Amino acid sequence: MLTEAENNKKKVGEAAVAYVKDGMTVGLGAGSTVNMMVETLAKHLHKENIQIHVVPASIHTERLAKKFGIPLTDFSEVEQLDLMIDGADEVDQQFQLLKGGGGSLVREKIIASAAQELLIMVDESKLVATLGRFPLPVEILPFGWELTAKKLAELGAKPKIRGGEDKPFVTDNQHYILDCSFGEIPNPQSLHNQLKGLVGVVETGLFVDMVSTVLISSDGEVSTLSK
Numbered sequence: 731m732l733t734e735a736e737n738n739k740k741k742v743g744e745a746a747v748a749y750v751k752d753g754m755t756v757g758l759g760a761g762s763t764v765n766m767m768v769e770t771l772a773k774h775l776h777k778e779n780i781q782i783h784v785v786p787a788s789i790h791t792e793r794l795a796k797k798f799g800i801p802l803t804d805f806s807e808v809e810q811l812d813l814m815i816d817g818a819d820e821v822d823q824q825f826q827l828l829k830g831g832g833g834s835l836v837r838e839k840i841i842a843s844a845a846q847e848l849l850i851m852v853d854e855s856k857l858v859a860t861l862g863r864f865p866l867p868v869e870i871l872p873f874g875w876e877l878t879a880k881k882l883a884e885l886g887a888k889p890k891i892r893g894g895e896d897k898p899f900v901t902d903n904q905h906y907i908l909d910c911s912f913g914e915i916p917n918p919q920s921l922h923n924q925l926k927g928l929v930g931v932v933e934t935g936l937f938v939d940m941v942s943t944v945l946i947s948s949d950g951e952v953s954t955l956s957k
């Protein structure tokens with residue numbers, strides 16, 4: 731028996747796989763919504779007799795895709811993707827995203843920037859008027875992370891090293907993540923630019939002007955917002 735949250739993830743995943751067509755190269759993000767969607771995607775490919783190739787955004791997503799027999803590819807073979815399907819931690823009214831709760835923001839952003847269309851799956855609770863309720867994940871180099879954290883604090887954040895100082899969480903890229911509470915983020919592009927200007931910062935979880943479609947689940951029903 732699925733919980734309400736799991737059922738919402740299942741439904742939004744079912745709606746997302748309908749966008750996958752024969753011959754596509756598809757990016758798959760990371761996180762619990764994507765995890766649930768991978769099996770649904772495998773069933774969709776089998777049922778519709780569709781052939782695709784997938785670029786996964788995390789080692790975990792890659793393992794899941796392999797487990798369900800979904801063919802993989804990478805940027806040594808493709809330059810452009812038709813579609814990227816991913817989750818998000820927050821979506822604002824302008825379709826700007828805050829991502830990285832699952833720790834895969836760098837690879838997700840690389841894949842999303844190479845995709846013609848970015849399709850985001852969320853439940854209603856992730857929709858916000860202004861980004862910033864969820865602490866902003868910022869991927870940083872481990873070397874000198876304490877200094878990078880101080881620089882972020884000078885820009886108004888309350889940074890916390892993910893996993894704790896004794897055993898920081900390590901990303902698939904062998905980096906750390908600082909979860910940074912900034913309060914409301916009314917201008918995501920400007921904050922992103924400021925953060926990227928700091929030495930030691932690899933990437934931020936702000937995805938600005940990248941999304942084309944958002945699928946939103948609520949009470950097991952899915953609605954679609956398109957730009």
Ligand code: 5RP
Pocket residue numbers: 759760761762763764816817818819828829830831832833834835838
């Ligand atoms: C991973 C992400 C995820 O898409 C985001 O954290 C949402 O995850 P979930 O589907 O588990 O709510 O950005 O880096």
